[in-house]
Amino acid sequence: MTAPLTIGMISSYGGLTQRDWLWSQTPHPCGRWGKIQILAPAQNPDYLLLYNFHDFPTEPTPIPLGQRWRRSVRAQRQAQVERNAQVRDRLAQLPKERIISLVREPPFPEKERDRRTAYAQAQHYCGYVSGPDDWAPTPEPMPAIWYYNRGFRELDSLGPPEKTERCCWITSGINRTQCHRDRLAFLKLLRDTETPFDLYGRGLPAWAQGRGELVNKANALGPYYYNLAIENYADNDWYVSEKLWDALLGWCLPIYHGGSAADRLLPPGSFLRLPSLDAAGAAYLREVTSTLDAWHEAQEAIAEARQIILHQLNLVHWLSEFVNA
Known part of the structure; x- marks a missing residue:
């Protein structure tokens, strides 16, 4: 060999x-x-x-x-x-x-x-x-890595895990840039309007009512139907991060705020677009998560997206293709 x-x-x-x-x-x-x-x-x-x-x-x-x-x-x-x-x-x-x-x-x-x-x-x-x-x-776009800590073969064959919870958001309290501050302002708006979702992450302010930092994102994403995925940066055609890959690998339907790269990389219907980080965005989030209809309708697209992430966008696959070339 x-x-x-x-x-x-x-x-x-x-x-x-x-x-x-x-x-x-x-x-x-x-x-x-x-x-x-x-x-x-x-x-x-x-x-x-x-x-x-x-x-x-x-x-x-x-x-x-x-x-x-x-x-x-x-x-x-x-x-x-x-x-x-x-x-x-x-x-x-x-x-x-x-x-x-x-x-x-x-x-x-x-x-x-x-x-x-x-x-x-x-x-x-x-x-x-x-x-x-x-x-x-x-x-x-960056080749994909993820923090949904399950083995490749398990993820490759994994059907939707048991879903019992409605919507979660995994983020942090970082406020170094204007993009970070805009995201925190949207979080404050969601809390002020009593929009229902569960929050996880590190360094969050007390008013955010977070549930703490995660060791393995799979433990939080697995049980949820929807995941709010807001990028640190959403204003160009290249940047997309593990926030999207993690949600899809957990069979969540991402409600995504990010740039256009995701539209080129993933099949239509595999994620929803959060329209804005303001009252209209909060209303959209409440409307979508009020039922499970969108999640059920997205199952085939999520399954296709997961295979693309695992087999095509994967950083190790990217490195293999680079060496072969």
């Missing part, structure tokens, strides 16, 4: 160092798909994925004259020098055409300068650089 081609990974997400990252998104054991195997910390991989990585080597920060005596400042500068060396060594292991940069954060207008800088830096080291915005060298 031919050994698979390994794909290592570095990321600016601090928690993504596990060897089995993404293994639950493949139909075969140990992260294999076709002739590849994803091994995030592999030291001598055949390919390297830069997954939302922006910590490229830069000139060490100069130490101000008045602080050169401070041990902590010198230590910080030395740590930066060492990080730069480690990144350079990792990127120098492979030819440029075998290094892939995929950016997955929302393209907030407030972050445009940093985003453009990171893309320019990535092009020095990577043969393929993409992101979900028009600033990217290759603009395209």
Whole structure:
């Protein structure tokens, strides 16, 4: 049996160092798909994925004259020098055409300068650089990952789980950008108008009446017919995130607020469009969730969408296709 081609990974997400990252998104054991195997910390991989990585080597920060005596400042500068060396060594292991940069954060207008800088830096080291915005060298929707933690084969064969609850929303209390603040304002409106839904997530304000943070989204999405899925960013033709994939993998009918990418990627009828983050949107949510009619009508479209997510949009499948090409 031919050994698979390994794909290592570095990321600016601090928690993504596990060897089995993404293994639950493949139909075969140990992260294999076709002739590849994803091994995030592999030291001598055949390919390297830069997954939302922006910590490229830069000139060490100069130490101000008045602080050169401070041990902590010198230590910080030395740590930066060492990080730069480690990144350079990792990127120098492979030819440029075998290094892939995929950016997955929302393209907030407030972050445009940093985003453009990171893309320019990535092009020095990577043969393929993409992101979900028009600033990217290759603009395209992000390949799908999900946090509905069930094995690939189980998800592939899973029919609708037992549904007992009406509608949920999984979000956070982050308010760093205007898009975040608009979403929180809509949440406040829903609570003020007593729109019925169950709320989960981290960092939510007390008035939001949240039910707490989730370890596994499957535990909340599985029992619900409808899921309110509001993207962090909804104003371009590329950005779509796991908020949509998670809901569909749980056989929820998403009530979605996001950009147009979802319409190109998924079949008609597999999700509903929330018209706006205002009183009209709240009224629409109440109307749809007042009955189960929309969920029942969407079953065939949801089933088709789930297969597209698992077999076509899947990040590991995307990597396999990249290597084959």
